[in-house]
Amino acid sequence: MILKPEIEVYFEELKSIRQHLHSCPEVGLETSETVAFIKGKLDEFGVGYEDIGVNSLLAKIEGRGAGKTVAFRSDMDALETVEETGLPYQSTVKGRMHACGHDGHTTTMLAFARYLAEHGEFEGTVLLLFQSGEEGYGGALKVIEDNLFEKYSIDYMFGLHNWPGYAEDQVVVHFGACMASEDRFDLVIRGKSGHASVPHLCVEPFAAVADFVKGAQTIIPRRISAHDKAVISITQVHGGSAYNVIPDEVIIRGNVRTTDDDVQDLIEESLGKLADGIAEMYQVETLFTYNRKHPVLMNSTPELAVNAAARVVGKENVLTQELPAMGSEDYAFYMQKTKGCFVWVGNGVDSPVIHNSKYDFNDTAILVGSSVFVELLNEVMQLP
Ligand SMILES: [Zn+2]
Ligand SMILES: [Zn+2]
DSSP: OOHHHHHHHHHHHHHHHHHHHHOOOOOOOOHHHHHHHHHHHHHHHTTEEEEEETTTTEEEEOSSSSSSSEEEEEEEOBBSSSOOOTTOOSSTTTTTTSSHHHEEEHHHHHHHHHHHHOOOOOOOOEEEEEEEETSSSSSSHHHHHHTHHHHHOSSSSEEEETTTSSTTEEEESSSSEEOOEEEEEEEEEEEEEEEEOGGSSSOOOOHHHHHHHHHHHHHHHHSSSSSOOEEEEEEEEEEEEEEEETTTTEEEEEEEEEHHHHHHHHHHHHHHHHHHHHHHTTTTTEEEEEEEEEEEEEESSSHHHHHHHHHOOOGGGEEEEOOOOOSSSGGGGGGGSSEEEEEEEETTTTTTTTTTHHHHHHTTTHHHHHHHHHHHHHHHHOOO
């Protein structure tokens, strides 16, 4: 690996920053202490910043002259889960844990900020976005609603995530979809309650529930091409409270993932038609709502990331044929606004998976990630 020596020299300090962040995790949009800590570091580096979104922070570094505006993003939030690593720097907040490595992403961005402040040679403007609420709290949307793309004409935007299962000298770049969309649906099925002995005098909702659940399983094998990727999972069924009462209402909830916008449309339409069909068949009322939570994360400039990563980890360690993850990432919203891409940096072959109670961020990824960011900026600087 060819890491930036100007960043490597601070490795011990970076590790202690990361371990500090790890020990005091904040969840969702409530990242005010993390932001205060980052502001302190940026003040040390002489980097200016402004608040944006809800408890997100935008640092700004001007280059030597006019040029492109290039943004980089790291997320900062932790998860509501109990840490079981037993590490000396493990979470001091019961029930909260940096189980997705956003402590490491934040530190990576701080390493990059310091590098740019001390050694940056570029034209244009670099924006460093420290984002709250990635884990399903709409943090990226809050930043967009706060007019990030109106305030700044961003030419390119880049981000990264650590990825367990890959070696620390491996970087993954996807051509096209990198991570799946995530949608959530609710179906309320309303019948008419009554005594269990006389279903013919009630409108019994469970036969409709059974047909909906079964029908939903046939959408992917029968409506979606075998070449496309999608998952539909029924995750909740709620209804009834007694052995001898047919209830009025049952609620079904579920989750949909895909890496293709057209497939996403087709699944939404098919689930809606299925709900209409069971309403007709069983004379129940149905109320179907489909909420598109995260879009597909599409990389539009993977070649820039491939070139940049190759200069850090070597061409043979830049993997471009990996399947996209069926998990989602709110960075996808930024890729609807500008060009760029999102890369995975190896967190170690034996690393527990993200969101696991024994997971920990691999500190080497701070050096790899920030070095890749430096090279990504160099790549953009070479563009006409
Ligand atoms: Zn996560
Ligand atoms: Zn994450």
